[in-house]
Amino acid sequence: MKPTRAEPNAAARDPDAKLMLRAKQGDEVAFTQLVTSYQDRLVGVLTHLVQDRQAAEDLAQEVFLKIYKARHGYEPTAKFSTYLFRIANNLASNRRRDVGRKREVTLVGSDSGPLGARPAEQILAETSGMMPARQFARIEIQAVVQDALSTLNENQRMAVLLHKFEEMSYIDIAATLDTTVSAVKSLLSRARENLRVKLEPYVTQGTWGSQD
Amino acid sequence: MAKISRLSGEQRENLVAYLDGELDETSAKEIEQALASSPVARHDVDMLSRTWDLLGQLPTSPAGEEFTSRTVSSIRAAEKPKARVDDAAVSRAIRRTLGLAIAVLVLLGAGTAGFLGTNRWIPNEADEILNDYEVISELDKYLEAGDIDYLSKLQEHREFSEHDEPNAP
Structure with a gap:
């Protein structure tokens, strides 16, 4: 394995960490710059994580608010992106727990699955008659991939999203998820093996949606 | 293989x-x-x-157009109420303390005025007796004389003066 610790000076050289230090000194413009730099990335990851666009935006807003409120205690011990996604992961975990508790009460009589969302196949069946074939094929691929992603546990999913969309190294993912690099290696190995099992039929046959 | x-x-x-x-x-x-x-x-x-x-x-999901302004506004809103609450709390505390002090002063004033008023302007039984002491001390004589005009006429004559009686021939 490669080195398992983040380089200490990396945080000090991180331009976003410098912006955050300016925000800590009361520079609102610097903080607004951070919001605009990270909002799309954050909302994107959170949307795939919680599978609810509006909830993702609300969570992202909460993340920025939390960071701003904690600005006086900010110390650049890691890259700013690591710091931001660690807070995002914690808030998303809290939300999942809250939603889980509420669902225990409201699930009776609902047609939701254990994860709350209806199966991709059901949604596709409802929408397939309303769009051109090419567009439908693309949406079908997205639904199948999203469905495969939703079968991963929350840590696996976050690790996959950070690695795929944020191009984070194992070291940074470990710092974000507050775990070891070795644990991240196992997480990603299992996650990608699960994705392979789910998606391989679609890759080899090239016929989207033909599998249950 | x-x-x-x-x-x-x-x-x-x-x-x-x-x-x-x-x-x-x-x-x-x-x-x-x-x-x-x-x-x-x-x-x-x-x-x-x-x-x-x-x-x-997977589809990309960028933040909505209003996201930045909403987020910055929510941050400002979250900060301002705190300051307002602090100022308001201080103002309320000052007003409450002043109000309490004024109420205590009013009560003390009212109590003092009430005490003085009842002692000075509302006569009690002893005051009445003291005021009428001169009459009361001579009441037997007044009852014996029966008429105040008669006593006045007697006093006008020197022969019946009490001070002159021991020296009378």
């Missing part, structure tokens, strides 16, 4: 790390040797790679 089953558990775990470029040189060479001798392992790596690429098909 080597089969995938010949890969150790650690090697299987390392396949993904190998694809991600996260293995050190020694472990990477070990995986390359295993891949070179196992078509099943090569197939697995190929599938891991192609299914991973499928994630790129």
Whole structure:
């Protein structure tokens, strides 16, 4: 394995960490710059994580608010992106727990699955008659991939999203998820093996949606 | 021909790390040797790679147009009420203390005025007796005389004066 610790000076050289230090000194413009730099990335990851666009935006807003409120205690011990996604992961975990508790009460009589969302196949069946074939094929691929992603546990999913969309190294993912690099290696190995099992039929046959 | 089953558990775990470029040189060479001798392992790596690429098909979900302004506004809103609450709390505390002090002063004033008022302006039984003491002390004489005009006329005559009586011839 490669080195398992983040380089200490990396945080000090991180331009976003410098912006955050300016925000800590009361520079609102610097903080607004951070919001605009990270909002799309954050909302994107959170949307795939919680599978609810509006909830993702609300969570992202909460993340920025939390960071701003904690600005006086900010110390650049890691890259700013690591710091931001660690807070995002914690808030998303809290939300999942809250939603889980509420669902225990409201699930009776609902047609939701254990994860709350209806199966991709059901949604596709409802929408397939309303769009051109090419567009439908693309949406079908997205639904199948999203469905495969939703079968991963929350840590696996976050690790996959950070690695795929944020191009984070194992070291940074470990710092974000507050775990070891070795644990991240196992997480990603299992996650990608699960994705392979789910998606391989679609890759080899090239016929989207033909599998249950 | 080597089969995938010949890969150790650690090697299987390392396949993904190998694809991600996260293995050190020694472990990477070990995986390359295993891949070179196992078509099943090569197939697995190929599938891991192609299914991973499928994630790129997921729709992007940028933040809404109003996200930045909403977020900055919510941050300002979250900060301002705190300041307002602090100022308001201080103002309320000052007003409350002043009000309490004024109420105490009013009560003390009212109490003092009430005490003085009742003692000075509302006569009690003893005051009445003291005021009428001169009459009361001579009441027997007044009752014997029976008429105040008669007593007045007697006093006008020197012969009946009390002071002159011991010297009278």
